[in-house]
């Protein structure tokens with residue numbers, strides 16, 4: 001029986017018997033770990049009231065070499081994030097990050113990167129740095145990068161060259177989730193020939209996604225979150241961020257080959273980025 005110490009984020013909790021829980025946690029050093037927490041509601045338990053979602057925990061558990069379920073021995077709260085539970089949209093955004101982390105986390109593997117980016121997403125929600133939607137899309141972009149699935153946003157995914165927008169108003173670009181993102185016209189034809197589904201997306205959505213990603217890097221350097229950059233800076237309205245979310249969550253679903261529960265109601269609406277949805281209204285149409 002090895003005794004293991006690690007940090008942890010609780011991904012899920014299930015009641016077990018009268019007074020115990022089974023918890024699934026994400027740890028940086030050991031990936032996803034499943035643990036029993038016996039007598040968790042007794043004040044004498046060494047993890048009493050320490051197994052809430054969104055907090056960063058310090059845990060100690062024992063697990064045999066062939067076991068899938070370890071025994072939680074001790075848990076303390078390293079960083080409490082009570083505000084994530086205080087408002088429903090913030091809570092839902094936090095749950096969505098935990099759900100994606102749960103899908104990607106491998107048992108027994110180093111998941112330091114996934115742990116850090118999930119923890120950072122929860123911290124952004126706790127400290128209310130950006131809107132829920134911006135926090136969500138920022139996490140989704142980092143998540144895709146950690147999985148090696150980041151979409152090409154500015155250049156062609158296949159040849160790395162320029163991928164100019166099509167001459168339309170508003171401008172649209174050739175895009176294929178299966179071929180890795182934005183494509184130039186020749187690579188778009190190549191992707192189609194290779195049986196990838198190839199469509200188009202409004203260019204502003206990809207530029208806004210790139211901007212959110214760049215903003216995250218700037219804030220990591222302690223520089224202002226927006227503005228000051230030459231080039232493509234545009235106001236990140238909630239409408240635009242919703243369309244970035246729409247694009248990213250469909251992209252994630254495609255690659256995970258599943259639709260996470262936290263994407264269901266948002267993606268039940270028609271695709272917000274189709275040509276029909278983005279058609280500029282004729283002047284004076286009054287509709």
Ligand SMILES: [Zn+2]
Pocket residue numbers: 156157158159160161183184185186187188
């Ligand atoms: Zn190309």
